[in-house]
Amino acid sequence: MGPNPSRETSPPVTIDLYSDTQTRPTPGMRAAMAEAEVGDEQSDSDPTTRALCERVAALLGQEAGVFMPSGTMCNLVSILVQTRPGDEIVVDDQSHIYNTEAAGSAAIGGVSVRALPTPAGIFSPEAFAAAIRPPARTAPRSALVSIEQTTSFSGGSVWDLADMRAIRDIAHAHGMKAHVDGARLLNAVAATGISAKAYAEGFDSVWLDLSKGLGCPVGAVLCGSGDFVVEAWRWKYRLGGAMRQSGVIAAAGLYALDHHVGQLGTDNAHIRLIHAAIADAPGLRFDPTAGQSNILCFSVDGLGVRAADFAAACLAQGVRVRAIGTHQIRATTHLDVDRAGAVRAGAVIRAAAHAFAARAAG
Numbered sequence: 001m002g003p004n005p006s007r008e009t010s011p012p013v014t015i016d017l018y019s020d021t022q023t024r025p026t027p028g029m030r031a032a033m034a035e036a037e038v039g040d041e042q043s044d045s046d047p048t049t050r051a052l053c054e055r056v057a058a059l060l061g062q063e064a065g066v067f068m069p070s071g072t073m074c075n076l077v078s079i080l081v082q083t084r085p086g087d088e089i090v091v092d093d094q095s096h097i098y099n100t101e102a103a104g105s106a107a108i109g110g111v112s113v114r115a116l117p118t119p120a121g122i123f124s125p126e127a128f129a130a131a132i133r134p135p136a137r138t139a140p141r142s143a144l145v146s147i148e149q150t151t152s153f154s155g156g157s158v159w160d161l162a163d164m165r166a167i168r169d170i171a172h173a174h175g176m177k178a179h180v181d182g183a184r185l186l187n188a189v190a191a192t193g194i195s196a197k198a199y200a201e202g203f204d205s206v207w208l209d210l211s212k213g214l215g216c217p218v219g220a221v222l223c224g225s226g227d228f229v230v231e232a233w234r235w236k237y238r239l240g241g242a243m244r245q246s247g248v249i250a251a252a253g254l255y256a257l258d259h260h261v262g263q264l265g266t267d268n269a270h271i272r273l274i275h276a277a278i279a280d281a282p283g284l285r286f287d288p289t290a291g292q293s294n295i296l297c298f299s300v301d302g303l304g305v306r307a308a309d310f311a312a313a314c315l316a317q318g319v320r321v322r323a324i325g326t327h328q329i330r331a332t333t334h335l336d337v338d339r340a341g342a343v344r345a346g347a348v349i350r351a352a353a354h355a356f357a358a359r360a361a362g
């Protein structure tokens, strides 16, 4: 067989900062999966899945949990349980729900989305209060607010606990439900030392992703009250998310909770390292909240270059970053990026900024 042409033309990706979803299961995790005790999840009799749900519910201080194939399904099911068709939900305009869930809430739930303008993915309690619609026959009913802790597309910013609680209380005072998209909640915990339970307290629905910084191949756990989880199960089933011997993948989640939570603080530290290396590179622009967790976003607008071209220049040097829109670059650290990788990534991004700046000047 001749050489693989794609291998000849594209350089090997040595440091993958595209997303923390790019991790591969470790040998220890694979062993735990192979040895998992299993049953039928659809009839709630898979012991490993049950153990995982109980563990995450306890971590989040919630009554119950349900295993989901993805975080996207956790968000969708939370919306479906807690809204009616014609209702409105309030999110930030950079949120995963608004931008990259294929408008599932509209397509399946018949819900409209009020996306609040937020430079760093975080809106104030005042902005939220102002967005709640007074009851009127002509208006949609404001039904649910979602907070993304940490923010994803706007750079891993960490919501302030007091603001989260203020928003939760305003929502409840208006008869609304309050939801936490906790895809990276444990990165916020690592960044602040505030417990997951404290962040989740009093929210009506909250979930953790297993397939991001925790390094699992698949899965998320959605939690809330016992009643909420009964209804969430109904939607999981309707959407085709009920499984059979899911203990094989739930075992990865239990393994990650035992072995990978400490890594999240290291991932956050690696982003700070990259941030420090490129903070004064020419033409790059950062939000004031940049570098708070394991994601770093910056604009390359000042270099007069498109994000896709900037990302291609980094990839040519073996560092994969993600272009978001025309001018934003996102870099995300995870357990497959070590300190040396973070140092090299900082140097490569910095060199790319200098090269584009020189080109613009000359």
Ligand SMILES: Cc1ncc(COP(=O)(O)O)c(C=O)c1O
Binding pocket: 069, 070, 071, 072, 073, 075, 096, 097, 148, 150, 151, 152, 181, 183, 184, 209, 211, 219, 220
């Ligand atoms: C903030 C946020 N919410 C939800 C999701 C969806 O998670 P999943 O990829 O498990 O469907 C993601 C995934 O990137 C995310 O970053």
